[in-house]
Amino acid sequence: MERLAIKAEKSQKTEEAKIKKSIQQGNNDGARIYAENSIRKKNEALNYHRMASRLDAVSQRVQTALTMKSATKSMTTAVRGMNAALESMDLQKITAIMDKFESQFEDLDVQTRVMDSSMAGMNALSTPEDQVDMLINKVADQHGLELSHELDASAVGSAMPSLSSEEDAKLMEKLKELRNLDE
Structure with missing residues (x-):
């Protein structure tokens, strides 16, 4: 599963390179298709990682069950040994048996913690539709490319940070000054 996830991540990077090439050629429809493919590959990789995590969790549960079975047998033997001791x-035998008993419980605690932490690492993730436009903008920004005006202006605006009215006013004032300098 991890190998398939890595393969999907490589495909995602390839699709992102195709986005760049399409933007350079002015092919916004192609860029959109490649962006959709890239997001799909990203989701595929996440799903493979999620499945690998679930398989690890099941594996840990089976291992814990086997350990519990082994610990139960060991405890039975320890109880018999304690009865005989x-x-x-014989205090030395009692001490040795009790130490063995405690170490087996510590091992079981460690295995339970590992299983709990692997289960806690699983999470669900969904991708909204606006990610396509954001990915196209990201690739264009990374490579210093200009997008044609065919892209949805609202998607471009949503990627911009919001400014306070005071900051907005200062920026508008600077823009006016720059325009005056050009004239």
Whole structure:
């Protein structure tokens, strides 16, 4: 599963390179298609990672069950040994058996913590439609490319940070000054 995830991530990078090439050629429809493919590959990689995580969790559960079975057998043996040691009142045997018993419980705790942490790492992720436009803008910005005006202006605007009215006023004032300098 991890290999398939890596393969999907490589395909995602290839699609992003195709976005750049399409933007350079002025082919916005092609860029949109490649962006959709890139997002699809990204989701595919995430799904492979999610499935690998689930398989690891199942594996840990099976391992825990096997360990519990083994620990139960060991505890049974330890209880029998404790009974025999108590009958003979050999303190060294009692101490050795109790130490073994405690170490088995510690091992079981560690395995349970590992399983819990792997289960906590799983999460769901969904991708909204506006990611296509944002990805196209990102690729264009990274490579210093200009987009044609065919893209949805609202998607471009949504990627911009919002400014306060005071900052907006200052920027408008600077723009007016720059225009006056050009004239």
